[in-house]
Amino acid sequence: MMKSYVILAGAMAAALLSSAAIGGSHADKALADAVKARKAQMQLYAFNLGQLGDMAKGVVPYDAAAAKAAAYNLAALTAMDQSRLWPQGSDEMGVDGTRALPAIWENGADVMAKSEQMTKAAGFMAAEAGNGLEALQAKMGDVGAACGACHKAYRAPAN
């Protein structure tokens, strides 16, 4: 499980930023679709991570099966190929409705490294979330840090 996630993470990272340039009138639609899809991706991260966070904080009782399901979902999401979600020109300067900074497309190696950190953290969470509340709690920090690292560096502040 872990291993395949890490391998897929590499594939995803390698594909990141490789989208072909898109020109013409289809471009706006394609960029808008990509922004919509990556927001959906983030939405599903938040939905699954929220369930884990609620258990970690004691907002809801720990449930091993539910924790494992949410963590596997999160790991599966992070392992997906996301290259098509981040086409050139889909930054906050180029399209509406995104806080993605242009720096994303100027720092490919760092973005890939941060993406791999997220995939790894989610993979370790998937391996541990079903093993009790303390095991889950022990993995929350790395997941949160991985989310935050990318948001801090590459997301514009909310208005």
Next chain:
Amino acid sequence: MMKSYVILAGAMAAALLSSAAIGGSHADKALADAVKARKAQMQLYAFNLGQLGDMAKGVVPYDAAAAKAAAYNLAALTAMDQSRLWPQGSDEMGVDGTRALPAIWENGADVMAKSEQMTKAAGFMAAEAGNGLEALQAKMGDVGAACGACHKAYRAPAN
């Protein structure tokens, strides 16, 4: 690959509709969050399936790597545990912004069977999408049919 998807599909199906009842003022928020998350799930289906469909129809040139990536994404999405996306009460009668018919919660076995069909069709697509345009095209019908079967039975018409 195929095998693990099918096994996960079974786990997902078994979990479907098993959400605990939620009461009180948190209920509306929980239902709204679930609707938002499942729309994100559908959005990512559409985004990835759209790429495959565009290739199948010749709208864009066939690209083996891109086809495989989109198909693997679709398969990973269908294999996710979606039980938390469909809590009791989150039908079109209970909450705004969804076309999910109450019949979903009255036909658990059929919903599960349709869900498994989708997971299987996406898994076969993942296995074939990288093997040439004709191989991809040959699998589109089953994927589309699986989407349509659930939408036809369990989604209210658009207004």
